[in-house]
Amino acid sequence: MQLVMIETNGNQNYIFSSPRLRENIGASAQLVRLKEWTDKALRDTGVRQAWAEFHEPKQQARPKPSPPRESTSPSRFSSLWVSRASGKVIFMVDTAEQAKSIIGHVTRTALAQAPGIDVSGVFIDMGEATHVDEALLRTLHSEASRYALERPPAGSRFSQIPFLARARDSALPAAPPLNTFLPNGLADEAKQDLITAYSLPSRVKRYEAYRARKALIERAVGTNPGLKEDRDEDRLVRDPTQLENKYKESKYKELQEQLKHDLMQTFLIDTDEDEGTVPDDYTDDVDTDTAADNADNSLRAIEEVFQDTEVVDREIEPDDLVNVTKLSKVAVIHIDGNGIGAIMRNLEVAKSCVDAEEFKSSIGCQPDDPDAVRRFILGVSTQLDAVVTSAFANAWFDIARWAQRDKHAQQLDFTVVPVVPVILGGDDVTVITSGDYAIPFATSFLKHFEKKTAADPLLKYLHGVDRGAASGDDQPEYTPGPMTAAAGVAVVRRNFPFHIAYDLAERLVEAAKRVGKAQVPAVSTLTYHVLFDTTVLDADEVLSAYKSFTTRPFLLSPASTGEGSGSAAQHLEWSEVCEQVDKFNGLTEEDEKSGEARFPRTRATRIRRFLSDAAQAQLREKTALRDELKKRAEDEWRSAKDALGKHVEAIGGTKALFDLLELSDLLPERYLAEQLSETSSRAPESASQQSEEAQA
Structure with a gap:
């Protein structure tokens, strides 16, 4: 048997390689399609069916997991799957030929559907092993590191010699419009894109951006089972044009109706449009020019909020842009979970942290089952993804609610706060939003993240795995509690390059994590920086300039008075x-x-x-x-x-x-x-x- 890993590389560089928000949106959606591409490759090559015929009948005699199979349960997926994270998938196949076939299928799909994205795959022979363990996973990651040093960079596929024109906003060569070389043509590329010299990666990102936003928000407020945990809030429903009737009192009805309308405008989805996704066999029965114009205008609206955009082909009428209010300051928010990497590096320690009965009910087998490691990895990755998505959805709703009430108090027309999720997967979250509501979004997300992980039957035991591994205790005992995270908020002026703001937000997260993880137990932390002086762009220089007269990072909740709490005295609790x-x-x-x-x-x-x-x-x-x-x-x-x-x-x-x-x-x-x-x-x-x- 072969153990296969396919992953995307240089994700942040791929997303922020362009200064244009529309391309950032399209790129972020392409990165999360790795699971979709791999699923399709397994089906098209027949590997999935062959695996089921040879391996899965043997498992039918096993008792069905309890509770019934849910979308986040490991039992929902084929037994060949080991991990299904947003930018990395790990699975098993029977032969090396099958492994090569799947890797080739996925990388060719990525090349065609997301040119410029860096996708690589490796595989190792499992020998006599029939189940995955920590040693095999370490060997697989070592092989991936070795291969990364040998392969050419993804950008090398775009030759600029001898006479290619340079693309706008890019170091890559310009490419003709998509309708000139796609097999079936393309009728709905934005008019401005048709007459602008964009690179091929930029053209595809821009074309995908509108549907990407729809898909991303449907993921956040749609069928994700993590939202089922919100029984006490009931804020979200499958149809994102509607909100649950949370506020039934008459004084809140007007607020709710306004939110329905404005939240849709936040995510640029036409409330009169069918909410189903566009089918693959989409035809010209629809007026493609009108659809393209609507999509283009919607994206221009969100771009105008954050950046000045150039209108090349025509003037935009006022009615074309929905509730556009240009922001004086915007923010890039980066949030990263504490100790997530330690879980995957110390799987046996992490498994031993979980109560045996809850392990069985969540994972579907006993902790000492030969298949427990595979199921545990799959369970953690899917549950964590669901919790992060749910926390985002609830934080976004909170922001809209606060913003609307603030505007009503000022007797102004309400313009909903723009929230653009750039990365939303695993424990990694990056959001671009209004500078005024950036810190509220970060604190709201952290609170929802803690609440939902503390309520999860599996994740609530994993908040201290890194300390258990450091102590060398093979059988650590942990009281259930919330997982924690660190948030960094970089507030900048409108039109400031997002990639520089993102780099600053990453450095802020590093500083916040050092403080939060120093506490026992770890606490969630938040820090920020307002960067209005563009003459100093080095993140370390910016942050070191004022560290002697600030109490940042802030603690989301009170730190323990026990071991490791010394540094907490220098940092205030957020309340x-x-x-x-x-x-x-x-x-x-x-x-x-x-x-x-x-x-x-x-x-x-x-x-x-x-x-x-x-x-x-x-x-x-x-x-x-x-x-x-x-x-x-x-x-x-x-x-x-x-x-x-x-x-x-x-x-x-x-x-x-x-x-x-x-x-x-x-x-x-x-x-x-x-x-x-x-x-x-x-x-x-x-x-x-x-x-x-x-x-x-």
């Missing part, structure tokens, strides 16, 4: 940060009678400037200047304390001002009010628990 922002806003508001603020923002800005200049002096090793600037900052703070006393102390010290000035602009009013309400409702519960502990 505490929200309280400080609210108090800071109150101090900086102008008095209705005098017209003056009790704590002028100009004073806060001066203190921040002194601290920033002191940090720069420190980097230049000008100690005397650094000390003088710090003294000025402390003098300003002392003057404020003398005037306002405990009111100023409530917002923290001078280190807090740097964060508060930015957060007061970044956190919307409705979101902040809801966070404060949650904090106040938890306070009596916490006091009651402390009283009970004291009595005990």
Whole structure:
């Protein structure tokens, strides 16, 4: 038997190789099609049927797994599958010829349907083994690493010699319109694309972008079984043009109807259009020019929100673009789970963390079953994918709800906050959204992610696998709890290159993970940076410039007071940060009678400037200047304390001002009010628990 792995490589580079949002959207959707391509290859080559005839009849005598087979259960898939992640699939076949055939089929499909994407495959002989174990998986990944050093890069297939024209926004050669060389022609490529010199990868990405958005959102709010866990919320239904009747009271009906309309506009789906996907045998029975124009206009609407777009072939009428409100600032959010890689590197330790009874009910076999490793990998990957998708859907709904109420409070026409999911798979999430709602989205996602993993019968045991592996304990015992993640938010000006913002967001996640994973148990963390100075683009230089006068990263929940909690004292809990922002806003508001603020923002800005200049002096090793600037900052703070006393102390010290000035602009009013309400409702519960502990 052969163990086969096919994976995509350089995903971020492929997505952000273009500065155009439409191409980012199309590229992200192409990356998640690896499972679809592999499924089709297994069917078309007959390997799937041959495997079923030879291997699966032997398993019919086994008792059926309990509970009944669900879409996230390992029992739903053929026994040849080992892992089905978004950018990597692992499976078994009987012969080396079959392995080569499948790899060739998938890579040729990728070349045809997603030119420019980097897909590679390797396989190893399993010897006498009939089931997958950790040793075989390590050997397979080693083979993949070795092969990666030998093969040519994906970009080398696009020759630019001798006389090819350079494509727009790309280092690749230009390609003619798609309808000139596809076998059956193509009638619905956007008119602007027809007359613009795009590369072949760009043309395909742009063509796929509209349907890609529809498919991605259907994945988030459609049939994904992870949404079945939301019994207490009932926010989402299969049809994304409708929302569950959550708010039945009359005062919420108008809100709900508006949300139905505006959420559809967020994802650019025509509410009068049939929600079914476009069939493969699509014909010209539909007016393709009209369909193409509608798709193009919808995508231009979302592009106009984030970027200035050039209109080459015609002017866009105002009615063509739905509720377009250009953003002053946008954000790239990157979220990465803690300890996910450790689970796959230490499968035996991870298996031993799970309660035996729940392992059997979730995976469909006992932990010591020879097939347990394969089923466990498949179960973890599918469950994690479902949880991430569900957390995204709920966070997106929260953002729309906060945004709409904020706009109503300001007596403005509601324009729904744009949320563009770029990567949504496994534990890896990248989203582009409005700068005003970026931090609320990140915190909402983290909370939903923790809640859903804590409720999952399998994932709730896997939050401490990395520590169990580090301790060398083969039989660790873990109390069920939530898995955690880190979020990095890079807020930039409109039209700022997304690939630079993404690199900054990645570095922010690294900083947040170091703090979160240092706690025992690990906690979810959040950090951000507002990048308006485009003269400094190196991420490390940007982040090191202010680390001495900030409390970032923030902790999503209180850290334990036990081992590893020392660094937590330097980082505030998010609910505490929200309280400080609210108090800071109150101090900086102008008095209705005098017209003056009790704590002028100009004073806060001066203190921040002194601290920033002191940090720069420190980097230049000008100690005397650094000390003088710090003294000025402390003098300003002392003057404020003398005037306002405990009111100023409530917002923290001078280190807090740097964060508060930015957060007061970044956190919307409705979101902040809801966070404060949650904090106040938890306070009596916490006091009651402390009283009970004291009595005990």
